[in-house]
Amino acid sequence: MGQLKEGLSLWSSRVRARMQPSGGNIGRLARRYIEGGRLDESAKVLDEGMTRYPGLSELADVAHFVAQLQLRRQEVQTKEVLESARQAYYQLAQAHVSVGDLKSATETIWGGLQRFPDCAPLYRCLGELHLRLFLEDYLVHDGLSAAENLERAVGLDETDTQARTGLAGLYMRVGCHNRAAVHLKSLLGRMSSGEGDYAFIENLLVQCTHQDETSKDSSLNDCLTAVYEAREFAQDLGDWGQPESPRLGHCDVSLMEVSPDLVRKTIVDFLSASKADGAVMLTQTEECIIGEVPFAHTPETLGGVLRRLTETAVDSCHRMELGHSRRGMVQLSGGSLGIFRLRNGEVVFLFGPGHAAKSVSQTMDHFTDCLAMAIGESGERDSVTTEPLRGN
């Protein structure tokens, strides 16, 4: 009987302890949860305990400790979220760049920079975007934006060799040797001799030193203006230091260099099935009339007239800062001309009277496809380059 009473008393005290736990028990339970890494449960127990025993120092100390742990965990989580957001902006911008949607890429980058103004990869991405445009069209404001943003990227992360390479390439191409030398030295300092482009960069640095001795550097703006006026770079660096072209974007045929023989053959095949009466192929050295000329021109003068026209067209687009000319159309009272531009020349299709502008435009679209097919079928991929226009 006595044992029964004793057992009941023990059970009753346990029930009471559970129903009304003491401050010490709550503290112990909270510590157990902390040791098990269960901070949320610990916080919950402590919250109930503080409500029951407000101001109890034993609980308050544990609660403060739990709060600190929770805060630290929250900081780590937030940093992870922020880092992934930075990465997300950068990756989205790169995705836009890779499909050639530069407007969306720029908007994404500016959106990212508003939230993360010290994000070096975003500045680099923006700088490379402007650099690619500058390499295509030589426009001063593109060059300045490229330099400004790549410099910011390097300022925020001096180990960013990609941004430094872009800057060194830009400055070398426009003849700003002092500025180029700074980044070339830094690039060499981060490489071991014999590694990758080491010899090439070393050679560029020697050139910079030599240029520095013979002449003083002009300002960046003056150098960029000189390149814009000349429409060619001070130095041809090949592919070095230029950003990658969009992989999935719309192919810009006007930046392609195709062998004249292949173009001539394609025109001959194309004319037999197209609405155009004839075509004039203009290269740097020759003017070749293929098919019929539906106008009263004499063949001797037609090539010269068309060459002057295409030169004016190219120059007009450049002066208007509309970038590189791609194609054009002239409608005359007795026919039309369709101008198709390649990197190394032009093809002018000649149409007799009665062709609407849309028909001329469609014919040129069709020629683009025929040329693409011809390039593919001939296997002359080596004769085709899609790099930005380069001087020298």
Place this chain on the structure above:
Amino acid sequence: MKEILSQLNRCVGISGSAVITHDGIPVVSVIPDQTNEDKVAAIGASLIRSTVTGLGQLADQEVQSVWLEASRGRILLVNAGNIFLVVVTDPTINLDTTMLDIKSAANRLRRAVSLEWADSQK
């Protein structure tokens, strides 16, 4: 003329327009940026001289329109009688739709010039 150009500029994708004579003298232009205003006039004049003197005289043909497409925009020149309408547009616009507005503006300019010429003869 300025009113016609201003109305034309309200169309989506058109960034500026100007009127130039056949011998390349700028008459009027409505371009948001003053620097570009002079540039458009000068370049339009150069284009007109090149096409009109080169193609027109050689083949005894009249230039009706010139359209140039570049990577960042387009330039259009439309013959409006004694004058040319020069229009600068974005690269992404639907040219078929915009061309209707441009031709309509060219016709209105043609009428305006004819009326002015008739008035001056009275």
